[in-house]
Amino acid sequence: SSSTGGFQRASSLKDLELAKFASIAETWWDFEGPFKPLHVMNPTRLAFIRSTLCRHFDKDPNSARPFEGLKIVDVGCGGGILSEPLARMGATVTGVDAVEKNIKIARIHADLDPVTSTIEYYCTTAEKLVEEDRKFDAVIALEVIEHVANPAEFCKSLAALTVPDGATIISTINRSMRSYATAIVAAEYLLHWLPKGTHEWSSFLTPEELVLILQRANITVREMAGFVYSPLTGRWSLSDDIRVNFIVFGTKNCQ
Amino acid sequence: MQLTMFCTRVIARKLYVNVSRLKVRHKHFCTDAATRVSGSNCGQPSPEHKETHDLSNNIQHYDIAIVGGGMVGMALACSLASMPLTKHLNVAIIDSNPALGSRPYFNKEDPPDPRVSTVTPATISFFKDVGAWQYIEQHRHAYFDKMQVWDYTGLGYTRYNAQDINKEVLGCVVENKVLHGSLLSCIENTDFQKTIYPSKLSSMTLPPSPSSLGMDSTSSRPPLSSQRHLAKLELSDGNSLYTKLVVGADGGKSRVRELAGFKTTGWNYSQNAIICTVEHTVENGCAWQRFLPAGPIALLPMGDNFSNIVWTMNPKESTNRKLMNEDEFVKDVNNALDYGYGPHPTSSLFGSGEMFSWPRAGVTLSANDCFEVPPKVVKLASERMVFPLSLRHASDYVSKHVVLIGDAAHTVHPLAGQGVNMGFGDAFALSRVIAEGIAVGSDIGEVTVLKKYEAERKPANIMMMGILDGFQKAYSVDFGPLNILRAAALHGAHFISPLKRSIISYASGEQKLPLFT
Numbered sequence: 176s177s178s179t180g181g182f183q184r185a186s187s188l189k190d191l192e193l194a195k196f197a198s199i200a201e202t203w204w205d206f207e208g209p210f211k212p213l214h215v216m217n218p219t220r221l222a223f224i225r226s227t228l229c230r231h232f233d234k235d236p237n238s239a240r241p242f243e244g245l246k247i248v249d250v251g252c253g254g255g256i257l258s259e260p261l262a263r264m265g266a267t268v269t270g271v272d273a274v275e276k277n278i279k280i281a282r283i284h285a286d287l288d289p290v291t292s293t294i295e296y297y298c299t300t301a302e303k304l305v306e307e308d309r310k311f312d313a314v315i316a317l318e319v320i321e322h323v324a325n326p327a328e329f330c331k332s333l334a335a336l337t338v339p340d341g342a343t344i345i346s347t348i349n350r351s352m353r354s355y356a357t358a359i360v361a362a363e364y365l366l367h368w369l370p371k372g373t374h375e376w377s378s379f380l381t382p383e384e385l386v387l388i389l390q391r392a393n394i395t396v397r398e399m400a401g402f403v404y405s406p407l408t409g410r411w412s413l414s415d416d417i418r419v420n421f422i423v424f425g426t427k428n429c430q
Numbered sequence: 431m432q433l434t435m436f437c438t439r440v441i442a443r444k445l446y447v448n449v450s451r452l453k454v455r456h457k458h459f460c461t462d463a464a465t466r467v468s469g470s471n472c473g474q475p476s477p478e479h480k481e482t483h484d485l486s487n488n489i490q491h492y493d494i495a496i497v498g499g500g501m502v503g504m505a506l507a508c509s510l511a512s513m514p515l516t517k518h519l520n521v522a523i524i525d526s527n528p529a530l531g532s533r534p535y536f537n538k539e540d541p542p543d544p545r546v547s548t549v550t551p552a553t554i555s556f557f558k559d560v561g562a563w564q565y566i567e568q569h570r571h572a573y574f575d576k577m578q579v580w581d582y583t584g585l586g587y588t589r590y591n592a593q594d595i596n597k598e599v600l601g602c603v604v605e606n607k608v609l610h611g612s613l614l615s616c617i618e619n620t621d622f623q624k625t626i627y628p629s630k631l632s633s634m635t636l637p638p639s640p641s642s643l644g645m646d647s648t649s650s651r652p653p654l655s656s657q658r659h660l661a662k663l664e665l666s667d668g669n670s671l672y673t674k675l676v677v678g679a680d681g682g683k684s685r686v687r688e689l690a691g692f693k694t695t696g697w698n699y700s701q702n703a704i705i706c707t708v709e710h711t712v713e714n715g716c717a718w719q720r721f722l723p724a725g726p727i728a729l730l731p732m733g734d735n736f737s738n739i740v741w742t743m744n745p746k747e748s749t750n751r752k753l754m755n756e757d758e759f760v761k762d763v764n765n766a767l768d769y770g771y772g773p774h775p776t777s778s779l780f781g782s783g784e785m786f787s788w789p790r791a792g793v794t795l796s797a798n799d800c801f802e803v804p805p806k807v808v809k810l811a812s813e814r815m816v817f818p819l820s821l822r823h824a825s826d827y828v829s830k831h832v833v834l835i836g837d838a839a840h841t842v843h844p845l846a847g848q849g850v851n852m853g854f855g856d857a858f859a860l861s862r863v864i865a866e867g868i869a870v871g872s873d874i875g876e877v878t879v880l881k882k883y884e885a886e887r888k889p890a891n892i893m894m895m896g897i898l899d900g901f902q903k904a905y906s907v908d909f910g911p912l913n914i915l916r917a918a919a920l921h922g923a924h925f926i927s928p929l930k931r932s933i934i935s936y937a938s939g940e941q942k943l944p945l946f947t
Contacts, residue, residue, distance in 0.1 A: 206876065206877065206878050214878065215878075217870075218870045218872065221870035221871060222869075222870055225869065225870065237514040237515060238514070238515075239514075239515050239516070239518050239868050259871070259873075260870055260871025260872060261871060262871070263868075263871035263872075263873075264871040287659040288659055288873070
């Protein structure tokens with residue numbers, strides 16, 4: 176498979192190259208570094224994913240590895256922040272990202288632990304995976320759709336990757352006044368959580384729009400939740416407030 | 431040129447061989463991961479034990495290594511064994527105590543061991559949750575529902591009753607070996623994968639932090655091996671092991687704390703404590719504590735006609751009292767509990783509390799109790815042990831891959847019987863935090879997960895330590911006006927009912943903060 180081939184390519188690199196990627200990899204994975212906001216939000220996203228997928232696939236929520244036997248694809252995986260916990264929860268994980276650098280970083284970090292070294296990473300897009308006729312029990316694309324050129328086509332690709340009655344989970348930022356104030360002004364300009372220009376407010380989707388384009392892609396949204404950040408505790412929590420960050424869980428209609 | 435070409439070909443071949451060996455290693459880990467998965471998934475232990483082996487030197491891998499198999503370390507192990515999310519974890523326990531290897535057995539005819547702990551109701555409910563309390567009820571233990579605190583000045587006293595807060599007990603006094611035995615036997619009854627290493631920790635190697643990684647290609651750092659995210663422990667008997675998380679449960683002189691470089695603050699109290707078991711002619715049903723000029727003496731019920739004595743005094747006196755003959759010692763104890771050093775308190779100093787009892791409704795039951803003299807000691811029933819007392823607190827409880835619990839994180843004065851209860855609180859909080867981390871697929875050695883434990887326990891422990899230290903200091907000065915202030919405070923604590931209820935609830939572990947509900 177191309178993952179072992181990829182690993183072989185990585186391992187035939189000289190030690191210097193490996194060391195270079197290693198130092199960048201640690202920045203991605205430095206919990207106090209520039210990716211801190213994402214690390215802080217991660218457990219909350221995983222709580223939603225765990226809860227919805229356990230219920231949908233009828234898995235034991237008290238098991239330490241409830242996703243055993245599930246094939247999951249993490250679209251826009253970055254350094255593997257989501258992929259690794261999914262693998263620890265027992266899933267067979269494929270991670271894809273359009274940025275070659277991210278895939279290299281993700282592979283290096285995942286190889287440190289035997290449990291996560293089973294993750295297959297590819298530098299590719301959802302559309303290309305569709306062309307390869309790949310299918311997954313659960314397709315997860317978190318914080319990606321606000322960056323794609325054509326969200327409707329993107330959703331159609333995600334749906335094509337999902338098996339009938341499989342799960343599709345998308346998270347993004349709402350297009351609202353509140354999100355302009357928090358996700359753009361506060362996050363990018365005041366708190367410097369994200370580099371300026373990370374997000375284009377006009378390309379945010381409202382929950383209604385997302386539900387509609389998913390419906391057109393044959394995916395029925397079953398659950399939706401918001402993420403809320405408390406500056407007092409410094410923690411994110413799931414809530415009904417979808418005014419800024421929100422996440423949807425949908426299932427692919429059976430034809 | 432011929433030679434260079436030959437060399438290049440040799441090097442190329444060597445590289446190819448290395449690459450394929452790496453490839454093999456990668457596949458090996460995949461298979462190993464699969465075996466591990468299937469092994470831990472089927473619930474019953476399979477013949478090949480599930481640890482992954484390092485190819486080169488056959489070192490065992492664990493999820494958690496608990497250094498220190500005492501009461502607090504075993505409480506953690508027991509708690510992990512009792513929760514579905516954590517009971518599959520592979521745990522190593524490192525303690526050179528031979529008692530850990532065998533099933534505990536106590537001769538019920540033995541008099542009580544002087545090493546006892548007073549467990550609060552909060553601790554009792556933790557034990558019940560993990561299924562370790564039943565064992566204790568089958569062995570010697572003593573619930574008590576009354577407490578009396580007074581001092582040598584005779585200016586005041588206070589009596590507490592569990593009924594003041596509508597509870598049945600204030601606490602339970604149990605020998606440490608019974609508490610420990612209960613936790614051990616609780617774990618034995620599960621199929622929790624634990625491996626006991628009867629040895630001591632000699633050194634610990636932690637993975638490098640991100641900032642220490644450079645692009646220094648001249649360093650002879652081995653290429654990214656899979657052990658780079660694990661801590662390595664070396665033991666005094668030559669064994670080594672790798673683990674994701676090291677738990678320091680190894681007591682006040684923690685080696686883990688020392689090796690991990692945690693700073694501590696604290697001071698030694700210029701006091702020692704003598705502990706021993708004594709016998710009465712009647713059963714003792716109350717916990718007594720009298721503050722004397724050199725330190726408090728506590729008499730705790732132990733069941734049957736036995737009581738435990740914890741007597742704090744300056745080091746010179748403690749040496750004398752340990753060596754003096756038994757009859758003299760018994761006389762000294764009775765003196766200390768009775769008329770020695772000062773008169774009995776009467777309640778008439780501030781007019782029998784009338785000025786404090788104006789909120790008529792909700793007056794505590796014990797506010798009307800009279801002062802009582804503790805039961806007389808007739809016999810010494812064990813050897814006398816002496817311990818130096820100190821206060822110590824680690825500035826941090828966690829760092830990457832390392833966490834401290836129990837006395838390793840904090841040591842306190844025994845004057846309120848809180849020490850091991852704080853430790854149990856740590857153990858049960860940590861196991862819950864680990865379970866929550868596993869629920870979302872986290873790496874349990876990661877600091878962000880562990881910090882949740884610290885955020886929960888450190889403020890609570892510091893508050894308790896501050897209060898205990900405050901008491902210790904307040905009671906170590908014999909100075910007229912201060913004595914009266916103390917007595918007034920004691921009086922207030924006795925007669926002002928809401929305050930008394932707060933105090934009892936806090937000391938029972940039910941309330942997080944002493945005064946504000």
